[in-house]
Amino acid sequence: MRVGDAFACRECRESRGRHPVQQTVTVSNNPRTGLAVAGLSLGTALNPLNSSMIAVALVVLRADFGLDVAAVTWVVTSFYLASAAGQPVMGRLADRFGPRRMFMLGMALVALTCALAPLAPNFALLCVARAVMALGTATAYPSAVVMVGAIAHRAKVESARPLGRLQMANTSAAAVGPVIGGLLVSLVGWEALFLINVPFALAALLIVRQAAPPDEARERGSLSELLRDSDIPGILAFVGALLLVMMAALNVAPGYRWWMLAAGTGIAAIFAWRELRFARPFLDLRLLGRNRPLLLVYLAFAVFSSVYYFVFFGLPQLLQESGEYDPGVVGLLMLPLAAMSVVATPWAVKAMGRFGVRRVLLAGVVLLTVAAALMWLLTGTLAIPLVVVMTALMGIPYGTVSIATNQGMFVSTRPQDRGVAAGIYQTCRYVGAITATVMIGVFASGGVHQDSWARMVVAMLVLCAATFGVSLFWRQRSA
Structure with a gap:
């Protein structure tokens, strides 16, 4: 049985009795279902799009606002x-509040913030705007993952699709x-x-409001019920601890670094x-502790x-x-990465159905290690x-490992916990990204040149070895 089939069967068993009997349809012959997935895909794309577009604007922002390498990374951080x-x-x-409602609230916040952000008079306010925009886009992926389960169940298709x-x-x-970022910065500006x-x-x-199914049970809940059931102290403690530890890692205030830690x-x-x-924790640590996969x-x-x-x-x-x-x-030189990652993702989906998630994950990490090692060639010539060859090679493991770990998260999580599980999964992405930006600041404090790039390659290879070691221990959770 394939990974998607096994999970679909388990999800149907767990969902039985919680959903009304639905008419058997497929994504291909139900335009509303396909439109809903398209709207969710567009919304979830905004967070990674904005996290990567800014990469080619860092040098321009440094010049416009008179910043050094360490300071400009705050627009990323x-x-x-x-x-x-x-x-x-x-x-x-x-x-708990309804994924469709949260998705729409997030998109409204993104639209409003991004309309006002270009008016920011200084770099500090620009960073604030980026943070608010991030909160808006942060609603999209976990909300979409929750809705995907309902959409797949209603359409009688594998949720992996x-x-x-x-x-x-x-x-x-x-x-x-x-x-996209390179073209926009060159033609218009940051x-x-x-x-x-x-x-x-x-x-x-608008698309999700029109086509996605509402979660009537959760969307009927009152604000008082939401506050009662949301474990507000737990949420505040989680956010506070995460921010303080990360700010200590980033050495935001050198004199208070160890106090923040x-x-x-x-x-x-x-x-x-x-x-x-x-009784109703924000993060069920007991369950998470038992869920080794x-x-x-x-x-x-x-x-x-x-x-x-x-x-x-x-x-x-x-x-x-x-x-120079x-x-x-x-931006154009990074295009092969986009092309190869798009090609690699559907290939990895098919490979997981044939070989399993673990084998595809390990193959992706091996490819990642090879691509990272070959990056050493850039210390000699640019x-x-x-x-072009280097960026194309990096696109293959990016698409492969991303979908393999995503599917690993999906099959390791109960449907009722999928929203918070997807949110933590995305947090792991940001933890990795922040780690990378901090290490770039350490290795390239005087600028990113070929000598500092050599040190970065060594660090990447060490991290590749760690990724492979962790992946070796992963096994798919039993249904």
């Missing part, structure tokens, strides 16, 4: 801090982000990186103590993301500073043909 803290919270709210479309949208958006989100967010909102660790301990005793998926994805974002944020700066390429050219 603020987005990831807000996303990392917001994704699990938005996932839990989607589980619409999930694969969501993952392809995420993969493609992250990969084409530098291309302001266009915000404005382009307005029509996309509004379109996603100690405070974050203490709050995390209080959070764990409370969640283990609370899910924990390993999270760890593997976080470390993999740190490798990938070394390339994603480091390479454009290397090409612009050492290669225009941002638009850099010739365009070599750069």
